[in-house]
Amino acid sequence: MREIKFRTPTKCQNGHFRWYYYSVSFGECKSEWGDKHPDCKCKTWDYKEGFQECGPDQQYTGFKDEDGMDIYAGDILDGDYPDEVYFDDDRGQWMLRNSVGPDDTLWEIMRDNNPKIIGNIHENPELIP
Numbered sequence: 001m002r003e004i005k006f007r008t009p010t011k012c013q014n015g016h017f018r019w020y021y022y023s024v025s026f027g028e029c030k031s032e033w034g035d036k037h038p039d040c041k042c043k044t045w046d047y048k049e050g051f052q053e054c055g056p057d058q059q060y061t062g063f064k065d066e067d068g069m070d071i072y073a074g075d076i077l078d079g080d081y082p083d084e085v086y087f088d089d090d091r092g093q094w095m096l097r098n099s100v101g102p103d104d105t106l107w108e109i110m111r112d113n114n115p116k117i118i119g120n121i122h123e124n125p126e127l128i129p
Helices: 106-112
Strands: 005-012 017-023 029-031 043-046 050-054 058-064 070-072 075-077 083-088 093-097 117-120
Touching: 005 070, 058 106, 070 075, 093 106
Parallel strands: none
Antiparallel strands: 005 017, 005 050, 005 058, 017 029, 043 050, 058 070, 075 083, 075 117, 083 093
């Protein structure tokens, strides 16, 4: 069974991003540095970074890239054109938002290729044309 986990981007006053990861099964938030975020609420204060605003939760797709990194909604994958990962509610599946043609299913791309995460829509919006 696929682990159901999420990440939440938080933008600090200095413009840097921190990521909080949590799992439904564990019910605990931890930042990418391992410090605990007790309630996963949207506005937090960090003594080093200042006031933080959280972005939308991004769910883990169940896939990993060529380096073994978890692929989440909002990640940008390499390929002929950089594509953003998103969940299509109407189709009920993970998709890649293609800037030059019809969107591709993530499953097909993972089956036929071994893409790499090159960024995400929060920290690297310039990667999407």
